[in-house]
Amino acid sequence: MAAAADSGAARHHLRAAELAHFDSHFAWRLVREQVAFGQRPAGSPQLRALAVKLKALLPHGKFEAVPNQKGVRNVIGTIPGRRPGIVVGAHYDTLATPKGFVGANNGAAGTAIVVEIARALAAANLSRTGREVRFVLFDGEEPPSGLPEQSGDFYDSGLRGSRAYVARHPGRTARMILLDYVGNKGLQLPREGSSTESLWSRLRASAGAVGTSSYFPDTTETAIIDDHTPFLRSGVRAVDLIDWSYPGHSLEDRLRLLSRKSLDAVGRTVIELIRRIR
Secondary structure, eight states: OOOOOOOOOHHHHHHHTTTTTOHHHHHHHHHHHHTTTTOOOTHHHHHHHHHHHHHHHHOEEEEEEEESTTTEEEEEEEOOOOEEEEEEEEEEOOOOOOOOOOOOIHHHHIHHHHHHHHHHHHTTTTOTTSSSEEEEEEEOSSOTTOOOOOOTHHHHHHHHHHHHHHHHHHTTEEEEOOOOOOOOOOOOOHHHHHHSSHEEEEEHHHHHHHHHHGGSSSOOOOOOOOOOOOHHHHTOOEEEOOOTTTTTTTTTTTGGBBBHHHHHHHHHHHHHHHHOOO
16 A cells, blocks of 8 residues: 555656756846856855855755855755755856856856756655755855866865765765756767766666757766765765866856757756656
8 A cells, every 4th residue: 555655656756847847048047147246256245145046046945054164155955855865966156266257157057057947846846755856056166276177186175065065964865966067059968987877877868858869978078076076975876967178267158158058958858867766
């Protein structure tokens, strides 16, 4: 009897997720609004002001301070459900240098997609019998010193928000989906080299189901240290969606290089992946 009830509840959860509608117009507006705040390094007044707006947009939104990092805080939303659950994440801070860097794709695009996925799934009234889904906007991904992302000590100087989240919530996460450079024109998201192959395969199957396969080629690129890395090191299956060919550390990273179609393709694909993770 219990098994039958569980099966019915699971079907309800899947149908609800299927009804979720990703609004790419909303996501695009949110990218523009973030860029309008200007350069947004971790702990800065402008980033903290943006965080207040983002928190209000997430279901059950809250702040979570990053220990020993003054003014640095993650923004977290939650759709309740079974644990261990799913984390959908992006970083919302920008580089501290070069001066004037506004991070249209390196920060704003992934953040906007995460927020809109959260809104879409919350509006679809996901059943509590599905897995918990947490939407985590990481602060302090960029190191305060402005070191290159692939420098030898980037794991310890950057990734401050994701390392803190993993340490604070052991055993809470089963799958992690990271959105990084995901909004550019000509978007191509091959498998990042360290991403879990089984989860990546499910992502590509999800892309096939929603007609976005052309954005996710069946190839593997270099391994990258990113906000998914602390999750991988804690034993969580994780994927990093990142178009590493994009000039993400350049002043060229502005709205003119982005595409609403790319936001839409990534958003719809990730919603379908969440629907398939039981």
